[in-house]
Amino acid sequence: MGKKILLNSKEIHIILHRLACQLIENHNNFENTVLIGIQPRGVYLAERLVSILKEDYNIPEVKLGQLDITFYRDDFRRRGEPIEANKTNINFIVEDKNVVFIDDVLFSGRSIRAALTAIQSFGRPIDIELLVLIDRRFSRHLPIQPNYRGRQVDVINEERVTVNWKEKDGKDAVYILNN
Ligand SMILES: O=P(O)(O)OC[C@H]1O[C@H](OP(=O)(O)OP(=O)(O)O)[C@H](O)[C@@H]1O
Numbered sequence: 001m002g003k004k005i006l007l008n009s010k011e012i013h014i015i016l017h018r019l020a021c022q023l024i025e026n027h028n029n030f031e032n033t034v035l036i037g038i039q040p041r042g043v044y045l046a047e048r049l050v051s052i053l054k055e056d057y058n059i060p061e062v063k064l065g066q067l068d069i070t071f072y073r074d075d076f077r078r079r080g081e082p083i084e085a086n087k088t089n090i091n092f093i094v095e096d097k098n099v100v101f102i103d104d105v106l107f108s109g110r111s112i113r114a115a116l117t118a119i120q121s122f123g124r125p126i127d128i129e130l131l132v133l134i135d136r137r138f139s140r141h142l143p144i145q146p147n148y149r150g151r152q153v154d155v156i157n158e159e160r161v162t163v164n165w166k167e168k169d170g171k172d173a174v175y176i177l178n179n
Pocket residue numbers: 038040041042103104105106107108109110111112
């Protein structure tokens with residue numbers, strides 16, 4: 001398997017700070033905003049952003065939830081492997097809130113479509129935005145686009161972009177994997 005590095009930890013650090021600033025530009029003190037990390041790997045990105053907002057920009061109270069989309073996917077019955085669900089943890093209402101979905105990679109858009117369905121159980125937000133670290137260009141199956149993107153990349157269909165986080169994988173890095 002071929003493995004190429006797309007972003008190293010320094011580049012990720014810079015991008016995360018830029019994304020945090022873009023969120024502040026639109027959401028000020030986050031009084032009416034909630035961030036929702038999409039399980040499993042969007043959660044790491046969401047937690048990183050919250051900690052940057054808190055430690056570097058003095059915004060202590062950012063509401064953060066975690067949304068599992070497993071049973072809302074339109075293809076979950078077709079996947080060969082056993083289904084393993086993650087935890088949804090949203091202990092606030094999203095009614096009349098500005099919601100920001102956060103995920104590591106945007107590819108077909110099907111995960112975000114599932115998230116749009118899943119969040120309906122928690123109320124009716126004013127609006128929903130999408131923040132992703134990696135936006136795979138020309139790969140969408142659905143009319144879904146990010147409001148905030150870390151890096152846009154062109155990779156061929158046979159390749160896969162993988163985001164590694166230091167808390168889980170030992171170091172921050174984004175790779176392109178080729179079978
Ligand atoms: O836009 P999409 O095509 O939905 O792909 C994006 C999703 O893929 C990855 O998750 P995961 O590996 O769990 O999903 P996958 O098996 O669909 O790649 C990634 O963390 C995103 O959530």
